[in-house]
Amino acid sequence: MDLTIRIAGEAGQGVLTTGQLLVGSLAELGLEVLATRSYMSRVRGGLNWYDIRIGDEPLYGPGDKVGVLVALTDEALEVLGEEVASGGMILHNTGSGKGDINIDLEAVAKETADSTLYSNTVAAGAVMALLGYDIGVLEGLLKKQFAKKDEGVVSGNIACARAGGKLVADQVGKLKGPKPTRKGGWVYDGSTAMGLSAAVSGVKFVTAYPMTPSTGVFTFLAGAADEYGIVVEQAEDEIAAVNMVCGATYAGVPGMTMTSGGGFALMAEGLSLAGMMELPIVVMIAQRPGPATGLPTRTGQQDLMFTLYAGHGEFPRAIFTPGSVQQCYDLTRRAMETAHEYQTPVLILTDQFLQDMEHSIDELDSQPRLIDRRIVTDAGEDYVRYAVTDSGVSDRAIPGGEALVVCDSDSHTADGHITEDMDAHVEQQDKRMRKLKGMTAGALLPERFGAEDAETLLLTWGSTLGPGREAVALLNAKGVSAAMLHFGQVWPLAVDKVKEAIGSPKRIISVEGNCTGQLATLLRSVGVLTECELLTNYTGMPFTGAEIAERIQK
Amino acid sequence: MKLAETDTKPAWCPGCGNYSLLKTFDEALEEAGVDRHKLVLVSGIGQAAKLPHYTRGNVFNGLHGRALPAATGIKLSNHKLEVTITSGDGDMYGEGGNHFLHAIRRNIGVKVFVHDNQVYGLTKGQASPTSDLGMVTKIQKHGVMSLPFNPLAIAILEECSLVARSFVGERDHLRATMVAALKHTGGFALVDILQPCPSFNKQNTFKWYKQRVKPVGDDHDPRDKEVALRLALRWGDEIPIGVLYRSERVSFENQQTVLAEKSLVEQYAAAEGGIS
Missing domain, CATH: 3.40.50.970 (Thiamin diphosphate (ThDP)-binding fold, Pyr/PP domains)
Known part of the structure; x- marks a missing residue:
């Protein structure tokens, strides 16, 4: 199962702070976490939200229905209230009575720790408790986060987290969060x-x-x-x-x-x-x-x-x-x-x-592992920067050694000096373009998700990977034979291998965050595709898996 | 088509100030003891920007107006290199004007030599940012209406590390000024070099400059900003030449904690060897 927590309010109200406290705590607990942000181009006001999707199985994209909405303003409640799933709950930051739970977060923070600044912690504590999670994890995170500040800041925040938890005590059990399944933390x-x-x-x-x-x-x-x-x-x-x-x-x-x-x-x-x-x-x-x-x-x-x-x-x-x-x-x-x-x-x-x-995800290695710059260090006085080679790649020396390194934006001879000689111009142009052969041979091939013989094949590139994967799973669950090919590199393309990877499905649908189908256009221009359907979204918001699956079935 | 035979070097007009400028530059590099292997000659586009091809050193002949950012990247990668820029008034003050303002603020330790002939040469005779008011060209046919850019005054206001002007017709003065810039260690050094363009500037001729340039006296204190600014604002009957201004700023590269001991290039080589 999975559930989305949405924190929504004005810029500068602490949407990000509350969200980050929750992301840190929920990941530490061992839940699958995938959080996305939606914000306006302003420093104050407006309506921003932070979606934290949690689950007991791997998540790849944003969720569709909100399980818990923390509405910091009336506007957040009005605009986003209808996106709350049935059985979901709204925690409203006023005493207006419009939410399922109504807490004046700032008043609680003021009363508990004599500072309205900690209202974000009250909200985080309330959400943790509401979903039945141990608030101690949040306390640990607060201790770590404010380790360099004075003791009052830590104890004030912890008291506020607990106060938040207490205020929803009568609601605990109505909503159930997914169970932690991974070794948490990162x-x-x-x-x-x-x-x-x-x-x-x-x-x-x-x-x-x-x-x-x-x-x-x-x-x-x-x-x-x-x-x-x-x-x-x-x-x-x-x-x-x-x-x-x-x-x-x-x-x-x-x-x-x-x-x-x-x-x-x-x-x-x-x-x-x-x-x-x-x-x-x-x-x-x-x-x-x-x-x-x-x-x-x-x-x-x-x-x-x-x-x-x-x-x-x-x-x-x-x-x-x-x-x-x-x-x-x-x-x-x-x-x-x-x-x-x-x-x-x-x-x-x-x-x-x-x-x-x-x-x-698992911890990323933070130890330095420097790439090979592939420079030559033994070049001498006779060195030329742009020697003509079969691969198109010439020995690269760097300035400071015995070899003088001469580079020009003008057309140049192999020694890097300016020329208007057309033979040299063509020879160097051809040399540079020859690199594409090696680059194509070494290019990353598109990755397939789903069955080899699927009837419907989704083509995606870049960040549509996650929503596309989830769409395939949703379609498969409904008995639709679908798979996806994701391009992690779009240029250069190994045309024959890409053709082979696509195979001959009944339907090919390019799923893209633009209105003209740019990947599809590219694949057609190099002869990989003839025709394909387009499924586009250029609203400014990302796809969700459910949206893709639904539109494909229409 | 083989045009190598006709592609003569240099590509300058007869009588161009660049010939004596190149000769003087070579002499100045010699006198300042610059190791050609540690020298990077950076330039953009224009007649002046071709100079690196006609002498010896490492060369980065980049884009029009972009010599300064390229040189900044080079100097920060390896601040132990001597990085010079050869540019013209169009390249440095027009196309590259924004970089000029900000590179001086940064005080990156590069030596900038601007061949200032107050006209566009390579594009054949249009006005440059330093053209005098009223100068008539095929484009500015009713005369230049925009006020000339004053690179020295701007540089002094920005407390540029070293600000100088010279003239190709005063070779000893030019050499000494270039040597002062090459030996300067405090950061950005600007040398604006007045130079006739016999093909396209019929107004500011060799004779015109020769009659007007006047070296600042030995008693001039380049640390005095107000005096330096007054000298920089003087133009017309008398044009002061020499090192007008020096500031006490620390160069950009010398303020970088990461560069306190070794250059980035040295650090990379050491780490590359140490870790597989």
């Missing part, structure tokens, strides 16, 4: 998993211009900088950011920048520079619905084609599209390795939904 969001992977893999230079929803990774790496030995700088604009990363990788350390669609548009020229100069840069793009400023804090998958074609001229690139928190960790490293193996830009395409998604 919860990561997509941003943390990506940032941690980059740090562990040896990113040494990170720069960005802050842009939602990519800022989480930037913030994580700034926090980890001293521990892992990373220089982190906030650039004056995205153009500066990408050019700084080009400089840093030229000089010899792995570098990375992160942005969203609008910022990436500004980086397009720098991306082309990295292609021409053969620099191993990594750019993480967290999508939000566009065009232009669009919905800054919502999710979407509208930039696959943009990412594929960004930058003038033609040059090889790889695009990874992680679908889960675990893949955020695994594919960030793979992106860095691919960039260095082929000396060309690599892009990671993610979105708000995945960056903010928190998932209970």
